[in-house]
Amino acid sequence: MTPELNSAFKAAMRRLAATVTVLSTTAENGSRHGMTATAVTSVSADPPAVLACVNRSAALHAQLGLGRRLCINLLHCSQQRLSEVFAGGMEGDIRFNEGDWLNNAEGVPYLADAQANIFCEIEALHAYGTHSVCIGRVTSAVCRADVAPLVYQDGTYMCTGPLVE
Template identity: 25%
Template sequence: MNEIVDQTSKFKEVMGNYPTGVTIVTTADDEGSPVGLTVNSFASVSLDPLLILWSIDHRVSTIDIFRSSDKFAVHVLAGDQTELCNLFASKGIDRFNNCDWKLSEHNLPIISDVFAVLQCKTFKQVEAGDHTILIGKVIDITKENKDPMLYHRRNFGVIPSKFYA
């Protein structure tokens, strides 16, 4: 048993030290109300067709909404959007009442002023341990001239300019 606990601790330490981008994923429920959450488990999958993936914990209150939706939007946050990141990571708050957003032509809630938005049709869902992996086919992309957010060691910020070519 101690070996499992030790492996879990090591796993969390390794993954917490792996730098990632930060996203907010949104969709709408059956009544058209927006839902969204902060996610850093996001990756590209394929160029042909354009596919991305993200995963959602089975304990998240909106998991059934995301599982039943046929589309979602992934917002790649800008480096100066720590407050927005924290807002969508918080519980018990009307997230969309506290940010600027609108419905897209695909009827998805789109948050304003982020680095990029990838609107997707749900392509496939895969059950994996205590998460569901949602794979989306990208149907629309917008990008702003901003620096993306980086998450590393429980800190959020802009990627340092020394890493740019």
């Protein structure tokens, strides 16, 4: 990739607004792992599936594997601090001191007051460039009543709202 293409690509991607999420899972030894991610989207409605792109240098990446369980916590616009903590503001399990974290029946940590929680089982991992594309079959989902997701665009956090006619 040329420096010009690299720069143009990064500038273009900064214009792609994305809901901020925290991916969370539990390792075989019981330790909790999580990271902030915006490269998350739906794949299929039947069967319900999602994908998340995870940098291979992220600590969470080592916990990903076929059959492993993962929660995609879509953050509410009031949870910017939590996003920053899981984006590297703190390291390790201490991150889970920020926010109201619980564990589901399978032991997967989830943010109780997230905009939504999407629980999935990893069915595919595909390495590409610096990242792995993780595809998860959705096993359950929970949504908060109000719709006010935290969004990241052009290096800035923001909230969404309906257009005024």
